[in-house]
Amino acid sequence: xxxPVLIVGAGPVGLTMANLxxxxxxxxxxxxxxxxxxxxxxxISLDDESLRTxxxxxxxxxxxxxxxxxxxxxxxxxxxxxxFHARGPEPYRLGYTFxxxxxxxxxxxxxxxxxxxxxxxxxxxxxxxxxxSDAADGAVAHLRAGDGVTxxxxxxxxxxxxxxxxxxxxxxxxxxxxxxxxxWLVADTLGDEHDERYGMHLGRPERPTVIxxxxxxxxRYEFRLRPxxxxxxxxxxxxxxxRLVSPYRAIxxxxxxxxxxxxxxxxxxxxxxxxxxxxxxxxxxMMPPFAGQGLNSGxxxxxxxxxxxxxxxxxxxxESLLDTYEAERRPHAAAMVEFSERLGRVVMTVDPMRGRLxxxxxxxxxxxxxxxxxxxEMRFRPRAVHTAGLVVRTGQGDxxxxxxxxxxxxxxxxxxxxxxxxxxxxGTGLALLGVDVGxxxxxxAAAALPPVTRVEVRLGExxxxxxxxxxxxxxADGRLxxxxxxxxxxxxxxxxxxxxxxxxxxxxxxxxxxALARHITVSPERTP
Numbered sequence: 001x002x003x004p005v006l007i008v009g010a011g012p013v014g015l016t017m018a019n020l021x022x023x024x025x026x027x028x029x030x031x032x033x034x035x036x037x038x039x040x041x042x043x044i045s046l047d048d049e050s051l052r053t054x055x056x057x058x059x060x061x062x063x064x065x066x067x068x069x070x071x072x073x074x075x076x077x078x079x080x081x082x083x084f085h086a087r088g089p090e091p092y093r094l095g096y097t098f099x100x101x102x103x104x105x106x107x108x109x110x111x112x113x114x115x116x117x118x119x120x121x122x123x124x125x126x127x128x129x130x131x132x133s134d135a136a137d138g139a140v141a142h143l144r145a146g147d148g149v150t151x152x153x154x155x156x157x158x159x160x161x162x163x164x165x166x167x168x169x170x171x172x173x174x175x176x177x178x179x180x181x182x183x184w185l186v187a188d189t190l191g192d193e194h195d196e197r198y199g200m201h202l203g204r205p206e207r208p209t210v211i212x213x214x215x216x217x218x219x220r221y222e223f224r225l226r227p228x229x230x231x232x233x234x235x236x237x238x239x240x241x242x243r244l245v246s247p248y249r250a251i252x253x254x255x256x257x258x259x260x261x262x263x264x265x266x267x268x269x270x271x272x273x274x275x276x277x278x279x280x281x282x283x284x285x286m287m288p289p290f291a292g293q294g295l296n297s298g299x300x301x302x303x304x305x306x307x308x309x310x311x312x313x314x315x316x317x318x319e320s321l322l323d324t325y326e327a328e329r330r331p332h333a334a335a336m337v338e339f340s341e342r343l344g345r346v347v348m349t350v351d352p353m354r355g356r357l358x359x360x361x362x363x364x365x366x367x368x369x370x371x372x373x374x375x376x377e378m379r380f381r382p383r384a385v386h387t388a389g390l391v392v393r394t395g396q397g398d399x400x401x402x403x404x405x406x407x408x409x410x411x412x413x414x415x416x417x418x419x420x421x422x423x424x425x426x427g428t429g430l431a432l433l434g435v436d437v438g439x440x441x442x443x444x445a446a447a448a449l450p451p452v453t454r455v456e457v458r459l460g461e462x463x464x465x466x467x468x469x470x471x472x473x474x475x476a477d478g479r480l481x482x483x484x485x486x487x488x489x490x491x492x493x494x495x496x497x498x499x500x501x502x503x504x505x506x507x508x509x510x511x512x513x514x515a516l517a518r519h520i521t522v523s524p525e526r527t528p
Contacts, residue, residue, distance in 0.1 A: 003155040004029045004122065005309060006141050008129050008167055010037055012104065013281035013298035014160030015111035018121060019057040020306035024428065026313050027120035029152065031143055033128040033161075037108035040188075040258045043295035044101055044212055044220055045071075045199075048088075049384075050296050051096040052408060052498065053303040055423060059114055060096070066106045068215050070097035072198040073292075075347065075362075078205055078355035083362050085198065089377045093479075095408035095421050098378075099292070101199075101214050129166050132157055132277060139276040156309060157277045160298070163265065165283035171274040177267030177337065180288070183225045183232050187241055187259040192219035192249060201290075201347050205355045208348035210290075211248065218257070221245055222289075224348060225261065232263040264288045266341040268334050272326040278305060285333045287340040290347060291381065294340075297333050300384065304329050307428070307496035311520070321519040324389035328499070335382035390495060392502040392515040401487060401503050406494050409479035414464050419476045426494060427453040430501075430520075433492040434470075435459065435484050441506035442470065445491055448513035450520050452493075457484060 005021055007014050010032035018028045046067060054060045072087040088098030115121045130149060131142040141152045159167030168175075194213035202209040210222040223244045230236055238253050245251050265286040272279045281298030305325045311317035349355050365371030374380060386403035393399055410419040430452040434442055436459055446454075456472040458464045459481050464472035475481050484492065493502040493512065502512045 002027075003138050003153050004120075005156045005158060005313070006031060006129075006139075006152065006154040007158045007160055008032075009159070009161035009165075009281075009283075010034075010108070010112065010123070010125070011160060011162065011281070012043060012107055012111065012295055013302055014158075015108060015115060016053065016057070016299055017158060017160055017280065017302040017306055018115050019059060019111060019118070020053070020302055021310060022115060022118040022121045023057045024306065024310035024314075025120070026310050027122070029122045029124065029154065030115065031124050031127040031129060031141075033126070035126045037105065037112055039105050043104050044214065045292035045296070046100045046102055046107075046299075047293075047296045048092075048094040048096040048098050048100075049303075049405070050299040051100065052094045052423065053299050055095065055421070056303070056428070056496075057114075059111070062110055062114070063102075063107065064096075064100075066110060066215070067100040067102040068197060068213075069100050070197065071099045071101050073099075074196075074198050074200050076200065076202045076204075077359040077362075078203055078352070080202060080204060083203075083359065084366060084372075084375045086376055086378045089379070093407050094405070095423065101212065103214060103218060129157075129161075129170075132167070132170055134275055155276070155313060158305075159277060159279045159283040160281050160302075161283055163282045163286050165279065167277050168269060168279055168283050171277055173274060173279065174270045175265075175267040175286075176270055177265065177286075178341070179265050179267070180263050183230055183261050183263055185221075185223045185225055185230060185236055185240070185244065185259070185261050187221045187236075187245065188257040189219050189221065189245070189249075189251060189255050190257050191217050191255045193217075194219050194249075199292075203347050203349070203355060203358065205350050205352045207244075208350065210348075219249075221248070224350065230261045232261050234261050235259060236261060266337050268330070268337060272330065273322070278322075278325065280305065285337055287337040288344045289340070290344040291336065291340040293336050293381075297336055300332070301325075301329055303497040315521065317520050318518070321390070324519070328386045328389035331387065332382060332384040339380075339382050384499075386499050390501050390516075390519065392493075392504070392512050394502065394504045394508040394511055396505050396508055399503055401484075401492065401500050404500055406492070406498050406500055407479065407483040408498070409483060410476040411473035411480055412464060412476050413471070413473055414466055417463075417474075422473070422480075423498065425455060425471055425473055426498075429453060429496055431455060431494045433457050433484070433487075433494060435487045435490055435492060437489060437491065437506065439467070441491075444506050445509045448509035449493075450513070450516060457492075459485060459488060 004027040074085045075083045127145045133140040138155045199212040208224040212220040268285045280301040432452045435457045454470040458474045464474040466472040
């Protein structure tokens with residue numbers, strides 16, 4: 001398994017995947033048909049989970065330098081009056097602000113430079129995948145660069161090549177869902193005076209509009225076009241742009257960075273794996289833009305698949321582990337596609353009666369504490385929970401944590417007791433948290449499970465005391481207690497993408513170990 005992994009597509013998802021794999025010691029070849037990274041601001045929002053994934057590649061701090069952190073979304077009614085402001089749930093629950101605006105060209109340049117600085121990364125622009133052939137222990141990718149085609153033996157091929165994925169077409173993988181005919185005009189502008197640190201969704205049925213201010217005078221405008229105002233794929237003339245933007249600002253042609261008409265799809269690929277080929281991001285699922293989750297869903301794909309590929313590539317896991325990728329990711333991706341589509345129908349309706357009903361219902365909800373939390377904390381957004389794949393349910397006690405993502409509070413770490421983000425303690429592999437368990441319980445778990453990072457979690461106002469190979473952490477601000485109080489006296493097994501695989505009492509360690517053994521190989525070379 002010394003062959004590299006081929007990643008097709010150098011957009012944000014492909015670049016993130018390449019950095020994650022290279023950080024885990026897996027050689028990668030990144031092939032992009034274009035001559036350089038994109039100069040168009042397509043995706044504009046990174047959520048806290050995406051930043052946490054970039055933290056795993058050592059890139060979160062650099063990315064924070066190009067985002068507007070802690071943004072929200074303000075929704076307006078059919079008459080342009082504010083309805084509510086959605087900021088997401090608990091701030092910094094995953095270690096970062098819930099929503100963050102950015103410019104895609106800046107992000108791609110940053111990710112590309114980071115990849116070039118890593119060992120084992122081969123970046124090839126102006127290179128197109130034309131075919132993939134199966135081999136005994138891998139695949140052969142046929143790549144065209146200039147006038148020639150070269151054959152590249154690889155271990156795996158990852159399709160991060162967008163909605164018109166070459167790999168999906170080569171493998172004849174269909175997509176199921178809906179293609180919408182509504183035409184929207186999107187314009188990315190410069191020199192803008194908007195300084196709001198939130199996006200604005202204007203729910204006027206006569207002209208649904210989205211305005212999202214960014215850094216350094218950038219601002220995105222999106223307008224629902226009426227019949228006859230423009231066709232999908234066409235570049236609007238400046239007169240149309242000026243007419244639509246004029247209620248919000250004066251604009252000149254040189255201040256239009258990008259503008260196009262588009263329609264959107266709400267579709268999911270029929271399968272995400274075909275032999276040695278995998279689909280990620282828009283190649284696997286496409287959704288309307290109204291929830292800002294297209295790119296973030298692709299980054300979730302990368303976080304889920306990267307560690308599994310690395311474990312298999314290094315010989316520390318069976319290939320069956322890769323089959324858990326689609327099982328874990330598809331349900332949430334499909335739910336997010338459906339949610340984005342439904343959100344667009346409600347928020348961006350062109351039906352005056354539906355707009356009136358929407359506004360009445362929202363104002364009624366805002367009168368109740370539960371309704372206000374539901375809207376302002378965006379609890380209406382689908383929650384990612386792994387119900388299949390690498391999850392083990394023992395039926396012992398409260399298992400509501402199983403399959404959910406472990407929060408990332410700051411914890412006290414000896415000997416300095418300086419607060420640190422939890423992921424910096426957990427390492428890059430499987431981690432076993434013992435929540436106020438005794439030494440005998442640790443001995444039982446160590447005998448039943450493969451080598452993992454072991455962390456004693458001390459709840460309450462107590463000092464952490466590391467013992468032997470076990471690290472120890474304590475609560476810095478009450479958030480660790482809030483996250484794990486329900487697991488007191490139990491072990492919490494955390495996957496490298498920070499989703500919880502199992503919560504179990506000490507006497508169930510052998511059962512969990514047996515379930516892991518179906519995928520995870522115990523070998524002398526394994527290191528936590």
